[in-house]
Amino acid sequence: MNLKIMKFRMKILVLIVFIIAAFGVLNVCNTLYKKANVVKVTVPEGYTYEEVGKSLQNAGLVTQKDFINEVENWSDNNYWFLKGVPNDKHKLDGFLFPATYSFQKDATSKVIISKMLETFEFNMKSNKDYITKNKLNIRNVVIEASLVEKEAAKDIDRAKIASVIQNRLAIKMPLQIDATIIYIIGDKKKLYNKDLAVKSPYNTYLNKGLPPSPICNPGTKSINAAVHPAKTNYIFYVLNSKTNEHVFAKTYAQHIKNVAKYIK
Known part of the structure; x- marks a missing residue:
């Protein structure tokens, strides 16, 4: 083979190796830059x-x-x-x-x-078919989930709180959810009667039905609870601060007893 041709091919090979090496270095640098940023x-x-x-x-x-x-x-x-x-x-x-x-x-x-x-x-992939098949309103589902998210202290309560929301909606009873008041006026350790009377479409003490939009961005567990609420006859609940779980009641009389027992 002609010596000149061999030298030319060698130069080409060296150039290719150099380009590949340079590309590798740039790629590594780019990866490190992205990670650092x-x-x-x-x-x-x-x-x-x-x-x-x-x-x-x-x-x-x-x-x-x-x-x-x-x-x-x-x-x-x-x-x-x-x-x-x-x-x-x-x-x-x-x-x-x-x-x-x-x-x-x-x-x-x-x-x-x-x-x-x-x-x-x-x-939402796992819930989409169910929502579509049962003609659920996704916005309402997320609104309910946002209420559950703010009300539930423990996972065990989520589906039951969702059932209370559904049961109250069914009998056209105001939801009376404290979290909606906090959404309006800001976080407070204790709510007073004047707080419950604040005028707002988000006040679920004054207005029946769901608030006009979600009050927060709920997680999967609360969304699942809103899509698949527990089947109960519960209408009321109160928080047991010792266990951080809610105590549920079917009647107002039982609820009053629970309030006396758990709200000090």
Whole structure:
């Protein structure tokens, strides 16, 4: 073989090896850069979108203000569960799925919201067919789940609290859920009669039926409870602060006894 040709081929081979090596180095650097610029953030069950925004800001991602603005002006309806949801600032309430996420430091609010909605969709796979088959209103399911999320102290109570909500709705009785009052006025250790009288569509003491939108973003367990509530005749419940579990009653007379026993 011609010596010049051999030298040329050798140069080509060396060049190819150099390119492959350089590409490998760049790929490794790019991977390391991405890992170094990943931010993990945990969104707990029961957060409002304002609280989610604050968590994202504290984690060094987007500002709370920017996140809230993106949530309240969301326009992407390419999700089955957003069909028919009123197009207002509460549109995404209940659908920003609580979980631990990993985002690039430069992720936008839109990217973050899209990921949360995709995660909600993924976690609803097991319930979607049931919801569709039984013609359940997904927004109402999530509203109920948000009430369960805020009321239930332990998992054992979730399905039973959901049953109370369903039973009260069936007899057109006000839900009288304290969590809706706290949603209106802010967190308080104790609620007074004046708090229960605050005028708001979210006040379930003054208004019958469900509040107009979820009061938080519920987790899977609360959503499952809302989709499959326990079959009970319970109408009332009160928290046993010693066990952190609720005590349920079918009658008002029994409820009064429970209140006297467990509320000191």
